Amino acid sequence: EIVLTQSPGTLSLSPGERATLSCRASQSVSSSYLAWYQQKPGQAPRLLIYGASSRATGIPDRFSGSGSGTDFTLTISRLEPEDFAVYYCQQYGSSPKMYTFGQGTKLEIK
């Protein structure tokens, strides 16, 4: 089973700054099967990025995803107040068919 490790655990930044969130897999992951979610308190997760770099419907272009193999990155170019939340990476394994999530990165206002 693939394990996803996100870093840092908590990231303290100010609005307008750039955020870089990391997701490292214990073994190689197909880029097609790597996604990122945003979760705000009391809400369900929201899909941000799928296929490692494709933005989901309605996601602002300040969110971008990159990476391949075992190292993936979510970048938020200029933080808006509504971006402070917890972010999860997730991978889908085709054999066996199952999903794993990282432990999350909390993005908090500095």
Add this chain to the structure above:
Amino acid sequence: QVTLRESGPALVKPTQTLTLTCTFSGFSLSTSGMCVSWIRQPPGKALEWLARIDWDDDKYYSTSLKTRLTISKDTSKNQVVLTMTNMDPVDTATYYCARTNNWNIDYWGQGTLVTVSS
């Protein structure tokens, strides 16, 4: 517009079986590539995927929980049911159902909090 809603008991006793229903609209589980997944989240903790059922009735389960889980669908009612046996306090969590488009989990329900306590 895709929507999903979870329903079921808010409180179950240890050793009981939990039955959750996901009622959805805006897509059909008879469409090729469409699936529904269940994911849970203990309070203050990370997300954990539980199970998935596909348009062709293929079913997939978390390896650590597969002996306790059963997923099924009623396409005519636009519903997916998840049962989890032998509930324990560590199973206390918010349970989400979500549309899965091929392999992408794209739309989520609001979640339902299930507490396991005697």
